[in-house]
Structures are given as C-alpha cells and as structure tokens.
Amino acid sequence: MYIAIHSGLTVIIENITRRNGDIMEEKDKFDYSGFHKKCMILNTVTKMDVRLIDKDGNAVLQLVNHTIPAVLQNFDNEFLNINNTLRKNLSINYYYFINSYGLEYIAAGLWKNSSFYGFILIGPFLSSIPTIDFISDIISTNKLPVSERKQLQQFYKSLSVIGSNDSNSIGELLVNLCTYNHIDSQLITSEIPIQQQNKAQRKTTIAESNDIIEFRYHYEKKLMNAITKGDKEEIARISKETNSVLNLSDRIPESPIRSAKNLLLVLNTLCRFAAEKGGIHPIHIHNVSEKFALLIERAPNLPHLKKLGVVMIHEYCDVVNQFSTRNYSPIVKKAVNYIELNLEESLTLKEISAIIHVNPSHLSRKFKNETKMNMIDYINQKRVEEAKLYLQRGNSSITEIAFMVGFNDLNYFSRVFKKFTSLTPSQYIKSEND
Numbered sequence: 013m014y015i016a017i018h019s020g021l022t023v024i025i026e027n028i029t030r031r032n033g034d035i036m037e038e039k040d041k042f043d044y045s046g047f048h049k050k051c052m053i054l055n056t057v058t059k060m061d062v063r064l065i066d067k068d069g070n071a072v073l074q075l076v077n078h079t080i081p082a083v084l085q086n087f088d089n090e091f092l093n094i095n096n097t098l099r100k101n102l103s104i105n106y107y108y109f110i111n112s113y114g115l116e117y118i119a120a121g122l123w124k125n126s127s128f129y130g131f132i133l134i135g136p137f138l139s140s141i142p143t144i145d146f147i148s149d150i151i152s153t154n155k156l157p158v159s160e161r162k163q164l165q166q167f168y169k170s171l172s173v174i175g176s177n178d179s180n181s182i183g184e185l186l187v188n189l190c191t192y193n194h195i196d197s198q199l200i201t202s203e204i205p206i207q208q209q210n211k212a213q214r215k216t217t218i219a220e221s222n223d224i225i226e227f228r229y230h231y232e233k234k235l236m237n238a239i240t241k242g243d244k245e246e247i248a249r250i251s252k253e254t255n256s257v258l259n260l261s262d263r264i265p266e267s268p269i270r271s272a273k274n275l276l277l278v279l280n281t282l283c284r285f286a287a288e289k290g291g292i293h294p295i296h297i298h299n300v301s302e303k304f305a306l307l308i309e310r311a312p313n314l315p316h317l318k319k320l321g322v323v324m325i326h327e328y329c330d331v332v333n334q335f336s337t338r339n340y341s342p343i344v345k346k347a348v349n350y351i352e353l354n355l356e357e358s359l360t361l362k363e364i365s366a367i368i369h370v371n372p373s374h375l376s377r378k379f380k381n382e383t384k385m386n387m388i389d390y391i392n393q394k395r396v397e398e399a400k401l402y403l404q405r406g407n408s409s410i411t412e413i414a415f416m417v418g419f420n421d422l423n424y425f426s427r428v429f430k431k432f433t434s435l436t437p438s439q440y441i442k443s444e445n446d
Contacts, residue, residue: 120186291338
C-alpha cells in the first residue's frame with residue numbers, strides 16, 4: 013500500500029496483486045484504473061468523500077476530505093455489507109443508507125458481464141442541518157463520551173447537506189458512471205487577449221495597490237487582536253470602518269471566487285493563530301479550522317463567501333470566550349484543558365494533580381485563586397451544563413444522563429444539579445416542557 017498527497021487531499025491506493033503467480037481467467041479481469049479518474053471527478057465536483065471498493069470489501073481508492081473523528085471510526089463491516097446488498101440487486105440499482113451515527117452514503121455497483129466487482133461510494137453527508145439536539149441524540153444513542161461534543165459538532169457541521177432531489181441525482185449519476193468506461197477529454201482554450209497599459213497607468217495602479225495592502229494589514233492586525241480577546245464589539249467596529257475596502261476579490265475579475273476563497277483560507281489561518289494566542293487548546297482550534305477550510309472550498313458564490321467570513325470570525329470569538337485559558341497560569345491551564353477533554357471520566361484533585369505532575373495542595377490553591385471556584389465545583393458546573401442538553405431532549409433517563417456526564421451516584425447528581433440550577437433534574441425537565 014502507498015499513500016500520496018495531492019492538493020490537500022489524502023489519496024490511499026491499495027495495489028491489487030496476483031497471489032502465487034496464478035493467472036486469472038480473462039472473464040474475471042476487471043480494470044479499476046478507469047474508475048480512478050471518475051472518482052476524482054466526483055470528488056472535485058461534489059466536494060464529498062469518494063471511495064472505490066473492490067468485490068472483497070477492500071479500498072482500491074479513497075479520496076477523503078473529511079477526517080472522521082476517532083470516536084466514530086467503527087466501520088469494519090460496512091464495506092462488506094454494502095457489497096452484499098448491491099450484489100443481490102440489479103446493476104441499475106443504487107444503495108442509499110444511513111449508519112447509527114446519522115452519516116449518510118450513496119453507493120452504486122461495478123458490473124461487467126453480469127458479474128459484480130465492487131462499488132463506488134459517496135459520503136458521508138447529511139439530509140438535514142445538524143442541530144444541537146441531533147448531536148445529543150448521536151452521543152446518547154451510541155454511548156459516546158460527552159467530552160467529544162465540540163469535536164462532533166464541528167465535524168457534522170462540515171458535512172454537505174443534501175436534499176432528496178440531489179441525492180436521487182447523485183444516485184442516477186453513479187449508476188451511469190459505473191456502467192461505462194472512462195473517456196479522456198481534450199481541452200480547447202481561447203487565446204488570451206493582451207491588455208495595453210501605459211507607464212502612467214501602471215504607476216498609479218501600483219500606488220493604489222500598495223495603499224490597499226498597507227490598509228488591509230493594519231486592520232488585519234486589529235482584527236486578530238480582537239479575536240484574541242473574543243471581542244465581538246471591536247470586530248463590529250472594524251467591519252464598519254473597512255466596509256468593502258478589504259474585499260479584494262473583485263480586483264481579479266477572471267477568477268473572483270477563487271480569489272475570495274484564497275483570502276478566506278488565509279484569514280482562517282490568521283484566526284487560528286489569534287485563537288491560540290487567546291489561550292485556546294489546539295484541539296478546539298483544529299476542529300474549527302478544519303470545518304471552515306471545508307466550508308470555504310464548498311462555497312458556491314461571493315455573497316455566500318462574504319457571509320461565511322463573518323460567521324468564521326464570530327465562531328473563533330465564541331471559542332475564545334468559551335474555552336480561553338489566557339488569564340490562567342500554566343498549571344491551571346493544564347488542569348482546565350484536561351477537565352474539558354475528559355468530562356465523563358473520573359476527575360478528582362488527586363488524579364488531575366498526578367496527571368499534570370503538580371502537588372495537589374498547590375494546584376487547589378492556584379485553581380481557586382484563578383477560576384474563583386474550587387476544582388470540584390468547577391467540574392460539577394461543567395457536568396451540569398452538559399446534562400441540561402440531554403435532559404432537554406428527553407431521550408435518556410435521568411440515571412443514564414448522570415452516568416454519561418461523569419456522575420456515579422444519582423442522588424449526588426440530583427443534589428449537585430439543584431445547587432447550580434435551583435431545580436432537581438425532574439423539575440428541570442418539567443420546566444422545559446411547560
């Protein structure tokens with residue numbers, strides 16, 4: 013097996029070899045190479061993951077834009093199940109399926125002389141926008157760690173949302189692509205006109221360009237400082253001052269959308285640095301950055317890109333305001349980050365102190381001085397906030413929710429919940445339903 017990286021896309025290709033020098037009969041031969049190109053075209057056009065799977069359930073080619081969170085990676089039997097389903101049906105059929113994590117896929121079989129040789133798979137995608145309730149149901153149904161909520165939210169939001177008409181079209185397209193051999197196309201281009209510009213015009217253009225670049229960098233610096241602090245009011249002021257001056261996409265008329273996407277990708281990187289400077293753990297930064305990198309590439313037009321840029325900046329601010337540890341000492345930062353990423357685990361002062369290699373008494377004093385809460389109250393408050401999301405849904409019992417968020421005793425969970433909300437879990441459910 014070998015791995016190749018091309019245009020930010022991970023391509024995994026497994027060579028199909030003949031064992032023991034046996035020569036397959038002519039009727040059993042199948043050329044997958046032509047389908048490689050079809051898969052690459054599908055990936056480019058749909059911006060979704062595309063896989064080419066052989067009749068034994070092995071991946072011949074994988075074009076993967078999305079990194080599925082490790083907590084969801086349990087697909088050992090899915091390729092074989094898809095193979096079995098398609099093999100039992102006609103070559104004109106395509107298979108639409110949803111797994112237990114709510115991830116949706118479309119597959120169509122590869123056939124030759126009435127023999128089945130595998131399939132092409134597109135997905136994952138979604139058929140509806142992933143709400144907080146949707147994520148809560150996925151976590152609850154599959155017994156996933158609640159500390160993975162933020163990562164799961166970012167992952168699901170990065171997926172394409174496809175309507176029924178679009179999914180039917182994709183299915184029909186797949187069936188037709190799987191039926192015919194690939195034909196290489198030939199590009200015909202027009203001559204590029206040469207634009208005349210005198211020296212005076214060129215000098216003026218260069219001067220204007222330099223002024224705009226200086227202006228843009230000045231406000232980029234102000235914008236990054238605002239993100240570092242999570243200051244949305246300052247960002248609103250900067251936006252009013254800059255207005256459309258920073259929108260340089262219309263200055264490259266031959267490719268305005270590509271230009272705008274490139275600028276947003278750069279902005280995404282700058283926001284990463286600003287969030288890190290604002291005291292955000294790399295895991296939280298990675299989740300946001302990866303999501304917007306995908307959304308930028310999938311954006312269909314300039315108005316959508318403009319809105320996406322605003323949403324991206326505000327979301328980085330939200331992450332800073334929610335997870336920032338910039339005002340904490342290194343010791344307290346480590347403790348807070350560990351708590352956030354392991355909320356459903358056993359969390360005690362002694363255990364956390366051992367993990368971050370610090371004296372428990374020293375950590376206890378530092379933690380309370382900097383967070384204004386003792387560590388147990390801080391942990392319990394985080395767990396109660398998480399529990400509220402599941403209590404609102406009503407899909408799990410109070411006992412199940414207590415264990416999901418890290419409480420081992422139902423009575424203790426009820427007492428802690430009432431301490432922070434003035435309501436018992438049962439009363440809270442009733443108040444949400446009234």
